[in-house]
Amino acid sequence: MSITVAVTGMNARADNPGPGLAIARCLKESATSTRVVGLGYEALDPALYHRGFVDRGYLLPYPSHGEDALLARIIELHEREKFEVLIPCLDAEMQSFARLAPTLLGMGIRTFVPNSHQLALRSKDRLPELAKEIGVASPKTQAIYQANFFHNCKTEDWQYPLMVKGLFYDAKMAYNADEAVAAFHRIAGEWGVPVLAQSWIGGEEINLAGVGDGEGGLAGAVMMKKRALTDKGKGWAGISIHDEELLAAAHRFCAVTKWRGGLELEMLRDTQGGLHLIEINPRFPAWIYLSAGVGCNLPELLVRLALGQKLLPTAPTPAGVLFIRYAEEAIVSLADFENITVWGETLRTEGAFA
Amino acid sequence: MKNIATKNPWVAPVIVRHSSSGMNKFGGVRDAQFRDEIAGVSIAELVEKYGSPLFVLSEEHLRQSVRRINRAFTTRYAKVRQAWSYKTNYINAVSAILHQEGCDAEVVSEFEYDKARRLGVPASRIFFNGPYKSRGALTKAVSEGARIHVDHLDELALLEEVAAELNILNFPITIRLNFDTGFAENWGRFGFNLENGQAMEAARRIAASPNLKLTGLHNHIGTFITDPRAYTAQVGIMINFMNNVEAATDCTITTLDIGGGFASRNAMQGVYLPPEQITPTAEQYAEAICGALAIGLKDREQNGKPLPELVLETGRAVVDEAEWLISSVVANKRLPTGQRAMVLDAGVNILFTAFWYNHEVRPARPVEGIPEDTVLYGPLCMNIDVVRQSVSLPPLKTGDLLSFWPVGAYNNTQWMQFIQLRPAVVMVRQNGQVDVVRRAETLDDVEEPENLPIDLQPDFS
Amino acid sequence: MKNILLATKRLALSESGFVFDPVSGQSFSVNDTGLVILRLAQHQDDIEQLTEQLLEQFDASSVEIKRDVQDFIHRLQGFLK
Incomplete structure (x- = not known):
């Protein structure tokens, strides 16, 4: 039996990749034969052209163009491809898919995503509330609408350095008000307001990728410590770890929110050994292939949950397995590029340059 | 002729260069x-x-919109009043429909006050806001019994004079408050500040006046508020102040006016997500507000105080999409x-x-x-x-x-x-x-108020 | 104007409206009318005659066609220089 799974996040850029390609690769290594359809947003999204992992690529309308347009495009693609499961994995599209999930299910497309309420719970500007509920510390966080805040914030008990973060993407450490204001304007320009101010805590970041079963349980998890970063602060190499406290926090997070779907917990262990919740991403991270690497293929697990299949027992994942990310070039014919540009799909045969 | 019939319709030619991003026909x-x-x-x-x-x-859109907000609140709280924010759209047909739907009027100038009165709104159903109300406007509003929201101390003094002149005792008034909710920029230029004690000071002045009495609190947290939690915080702060001011000055607050600020499904510049994802529904706003009321007021009636009336001054969320x-x-x-x-x-x-x-x-x-x-x-x-x-x-x-x-x-x-x-x-x-x-x-509409002195009439003969 | 019409000869045109310039490495999308004009331009370096040929094919005044073609050629000039 073979299934068709649609995966978004095809923006596998070398310095800051979306998770789609790694998810596709995990699915290709799963026990079920899987046809992967990549759903991208830009003609130059590299994973759309990666024939090893992505069988066919299509473009979607940008999330900012609204759900009607997105749904119309998915209906059109579903008629051709008959998706069994769809895995969205970009922060900016999760809200749309959460709201569309019942409609998609009605069409026979299963998603395994958190609902709007669950998404709001882990929204970056609500982190302190959530951290309290799951019993971990978290840095002070405030939603900022005007850059002026950064000049006056010292009177409100803020100290530099602090983190300036976008609601969806982007984070910048600022050592003084001028840097913070510059970061505010850059991030607000790209992602809009509010922009978040977060107090900075020194320590070591550790990460956990997992799948919540939607009933309060954590169906599977893999933990990792980044060992090398790119210029943009993204993981370039990392090593699997086993941290009971981190795992316990993930279990509590799932129990409190009844989380459904992929997740990434970003936590920080401070110099005194205390654990702080920095961020919860409502989808798989780009390093998710490490899960297949340690024998706990989380995208495969998510597909099984989406299809209502019995879960395979997961063995404890070994610590000490590394991933090292590298870049390679996909060779793309002018015909394929024409197809994505003109028709929004790869591998079309008519009308192409011979 | 046959030749012409077979010609194709002309569409202007277009060429677009492909760039590294934004290349997506969808x-x-x-x-x-x-x-x-x-x-x-x-x-x-x-x-x-x-x-x-x-x-x-669209009349249908307008009525459905105001009804939905009304339903969202009245099913969650016992005493709710919507006051139509005239400044949002004061075309008579719009105001009239909203009054038919049970709305009072919220005005912010003498011009708007007169407009509402002319449309037939009783003064007792007009909420008179705004930072400038002339002596004449206040005299009219007080003698007609309008619901006046005081913005600053000078206005309070003027209002006291006006009430005294009219020999009115205990004229009920509302004060506008400003404070920090932690969610939106505080509009500190309007009303009395709560944190620095201005608001309590104003309440004491009112308590000391034989002509005035404090019966209402008003606050407007801002505009296009997309996080309902801002209202939860607002209501909590207002109830807290209500309890303090009642204890301190022996007054009874019967109105909590939480202003407006609900967002519509319009795309604010600089906001990344589409409006359907960031604009809360009427029910979400109502849940945040009435939830905070339920918590804050749970012992109020047992303590012998009336449940205050909740006043909404919703403008944009009522009319924008209509x-x-x-x-x-x-x-x-x-x-x-x-x-x-x-x-x-x-x-x-x-x-x-x-x-x-x-x-x-x-x-x-x-x-x-x-x-x-x-x-x-x-x-x-x-x-x-x-x-x-x-x-x-x-x-x-x-x-x-x-x-x-x-x-x-x-x-x-x-x-x-x-x-x-x-x-x-x-x-x-x-x-x-x-x-x-x-x-x-027409040109006549624009020139009607003008007067051209006779000797300035140009002569091009 | 003439030079730019000559330069169109190097463009690779696809039925889909996808256009590739092998000299600059840039690619473009054109609509149906744009494609017709580029096809004609590859065999015709006189703008007057090109307009005449369009007039035979399309139902529009020569003023309208001329104006739109000039606008198009100006755009092209920016891209193919």
Whole structure:
């Protein structure tokens, strides 16, 4: 039996990749034969052209163009491809898919995503509330609408350095008000307001990728410590770890929110050994292939949950397995590029340059 | 003749260069959709009959919108009053429909007060806000028994004088508060500050006056508030102050006016996500507000105090989505930068909200062709006259119609008569009939208040 | 004007409206009319005659066609220089 799974996040850029390609690769290594359809947003999204992992690529309308347009495009693609499961994995599209999930299910497309309420719970500007509920510390966080805040914030008990973060993407450490204001304007320009101010805590970041079963349980998890970063602060190499406290926090997070779907917990262990919740991403991270690497293929697990299949027992994942990310070039014919540009799909045969 | 019949229709040629991003033919789908009717009436026919540009209101949309907000709150709290924010759209037909739906009036100037009175609103159902009320305005409002919201100490002193002159004792008033909710920028310029003690000081002044008594608290946290938790915080702070002020000055608060600020489904400039994802529903606002009321007031009746009436001054969320602006393309241009531009017959003179929204723009007919990034200019001879800085539109011809939505809030009140006359506003009634609710202006309308001294009459003979 | 029409000869045109310039490495999308003009331009370096040929094919005034073609050629000039 073979299934068709649609995966978004095809923006596998070398310095800051979306998770789609790694998810596709995990699915290709799963026990079920899987046809992967990549759903991208830009003609130059590299994973759309990666024939090893992505069988066919299509473009979607940008999330900012609204759900009607997105749904119309998915209906059109579903008629051709008959998706069994769809895995969205970009922060900016999760809200749309959460709201569309019942409609998609009605069409026979299963998603395994958190609902709007669950998404709001882990929204970056609500982190302190959530951290309290799951019993971990978290840095002070405030939603900022005007850059002026950064000049006056010292009177409100803020100290530099602090983190300036976008609601969806982007984070910048600022050592003084001028840097913070510059970061505010850059991030607000790209992602809009509010922009978040977060107090900075020194320590070591550790990460956990997992799948919540939607009933309060954590169906599977893999933990990792980044060992090398790119210029943009993204993981370039990392090593699997086993941290009971981190795992316990993930279990509590799932129990409190009844989380459904992929997740990434970003936590920080401070110099005194205390654990702080920095961020919860409502989808798989780009390093998710490490899960297949340690024998706990989380995208495969998510597909099984989406299809209502019995879960395979997961063995404890070994610590000490590394991933090292590298870049390679996909060779793309002018015909394929024409197809994505003109028709929004790869591998079309008519009308192409011979 | 036969030859002509076989010719293809001419569509202007378009060439677009592929760049490293933004190359997505599905990217612009939202704006490429068309809208050829409003509330069942053809846009082309409306323009043919009433001209372009043209504002079009839908009675059905307006009534449904105010009813939904009303239902969301009345099912969650016992005493709710909606006061229609006149400044948002004070065309009589709009106000009248909202009064029919049970709304009071919320006015912020003597002009608006008179407008509401002339429409038949009893003074006791007018909430009189705003930082400037003249002695004459206050005398009128006090003697008629309007509900006055005091903005500052000088106004409080004036109000006391006015009430004394009229020999009125214990005239009930509301004070406007400002404070930090932690969610939105505090609008500290209006009302009395809570944190620095100004508000309590004002309450003591009122308690000491034989002519006035404090019965209401008002606050407006800001505009286009997309996080309902801001209201939870607001209500909590107001209830806390209510308890303090009642204990300190022996007054009884019967009204909590939480102002307006609910967002509409309009796309605020600089906000990344589409409005349907960030704009809370009426029910979500109601849940946040009434939830906070339930917690804050749970022991109030046991303590012998009445449940205060909740007053909403919702404007934008009531009317914004009930109105469209129809405009015509008057020219296609190519800017020196290569960007495509269109000149329209409607600009920021009548679409004032284009300064902060990216309105949805749709052609009035299905249009084939490659959508291209386009800047939409209005008809003013001014550089600032831009109604959309960047919108993906297919090729359009002069005379093609575009509809802008939502435009019901703040345009028919903030529009200006600068080098152009203001266009007609029509309303599609629930029965499908179309009524002109404000006719297009004429030169006479503009010149009527003028007086040309006789010796200045130019002579070109 | 003439030079730019000559330069169109190097463009690779696809039925889909996808256009590739092998000299600059840039690619473009054109609509149906744009494609017709580029096809004609590859065999015709006189703008007057090109307009005449379009007039035979399309139902529009020569003023309208001329104006639109000039606008198109100006765009092209920016891209193919």
